[in-house]
Amino acid sequence: MSDIKTILAKKQLDGAAGKWIERLDGVGEDDVRAALNAPPGRYRFERLLALISPAAQNFLEQMAQQARQVTIQRFGRTIQLYAPLYVSNYCINSCRYCGYNVQTSCDRTRLSVDEAIAEADIIAAQGFRHILLVSGEDPEFITVDYLTRLAGRLKSKFSGISVEIYPMSRSDYEKLFAAGIDGVTFYQETYNRRLYSEYHIAGPKSDYDYRLDTHDRTAPAGMRRLGLGALLGLGDWRVETLALAEHAAWLMKKYWRCQVSFSFPRLRPANHVLPHFEQLVTDTELVRMMLALRLCFADAGIVLSTRESASLRDNLARLCVTRMSAGSKTSPGGYGRRVQSQEQFEIDDKRSPAEVAAMIRSSGCECVWKDWDAAFAPDQR
Numbered sequence: 001m002s003d004i005k006t007i008l009a010k011k012q013l014d015g016a017a018g019k020w021i022e023r024l025d026g027v028g029e030d031d032v033r034a035a036l037n038a039p040p041g042r043y044r045f046e047r048l049l050a051l052i053s054p055a056a057q058n059f060l061e062q063m064a065q066q067a068r069q070v071t072i073q074r075f076g077r078t079i080q081l082y083a084p085l086y087v088s089n090y091c092i093n094s095c096r097y098c099g100y101n102v103q104t105s106c107d108r109t110r111l112s113v114d115e116a117i118a119e120a121d122i123i124a125a126q127g128f129r130h131i132l133l134v135s136g137e138d139p140e141f142i143t144v145d146y147l148t149r150l151a152g153r154l155k156s157k158f159s160g161i162s163v164e165i166y167p168m169s170r171s172d173y174e175k176l177f178a179a180g181i182d183g184v185t186f187y188q189e190t191y192n193r194r195l196y197s198e199y200h201i202a203g204p205k206s207d208y209d210y211r212l213d214t215h216d217r218t219a220p221a222g223m224r225r226l227g228l229g230a231l232l233g234l235g236d237w238r239v240e241t242l243a244l245a246e247h248a249a250w251l252m253k254k255y256w257r258c259q260v261s262f263s264f265p266r267l268r269p270a271n272h273v274l275p276h277f278e279q280l281v282t283d284t285e286l287v288r289m290m291l292a293l294r295l296c297f298a299d300a301g302i303v304l305s306t307r308e309s310a311s312l313r314d315n316l317a318r319l320c321v322t323r324m325s326a327g328s329k330t331s332p333g334g335y336g337r338r339v340q341s342q343e344q345f346e347i348d349d350k351r352s353p354a355e356v357a358a359m360i361r362s363s364g365c366e367c368v369w370k371d372w373d374a375a376f377a378p379d380q381r
């Protein structure tokens, strides 16, 4: 089986967007109708291309209805809730869009395991049973030993523990999995190699290929939940969507036991970072991207964070979202407010978890706080 680098290179999805913009502009309304008339839920490259083309703009309502049906058929009327727990905002990278980058001055904090547990207790008291540990690339402090000690104490409180941290080796992921961490989320940021180099000018993250291969190390290590995404606003969103879909399709084929999810982080205002981005994604474009991916990947999780506004989240909760964060704090220590530290970005939906849960119920869906139990995986814990 080809690796993902070869697949992207062959399709020229890791380079200049020009060829694909031309192809997208060449899609006609008949192509979109054909894409919508095919049974929804199965991935075909040409189908996705039609659904994200300019010609699909007039079919948004039809796409929304189909996406809703596919989501209900596959996931029922349920939305799982999770909360992020930031454990460190130290970082050795220089991502030009991020307020935590090593060159910016900000209040930096590292939570000891005891401090992280205090934060986690607040999250658990709000009802959450799924937690996402988030950190800048801080390998000096956020070590495998730190994470395994933390996971060891979290697993009695949470049924699902995922991480969104820096890329590690397969053997390190094996240790995390053995300690109770069962999911890893990774954003390639942009699949365009030239843009990737421009935005990641120094630090380990400047290695595009090592990052791209991350899930080829997490999945063999046992991880069950694989999160994927591109940071929307860096490259052309349509070409990023095509590359993201190829990445997901390849992972689903190779690691069919894992659940693959898409996340949709859009650039948000951040501390001391580039104020101008030329490819910012509008609400309508974001919705089209989400609906198109849902119509091509019936089994994929669709995750929407509190970066987005309450009204957009409410609407998308009725259509295709399967997982949402709520009441998020994006700074270490932010839940207990015991320490002063810089948040990574400003969230938009500032409602409490209880308010988000009430919205989900009022939209006719059930809130799922827990959908996994350690008893299902006696080999792990």
Ligand code: SF4
Binding pocket: 091, 092, 093, 094, 095, 098, 099, 100, 101, 102, 135, 136, 137, 205
């Ligand atoms: S995006 Fe992540 S790796 Fe890059 S500077 Fe921010 S925290 Fe560090």
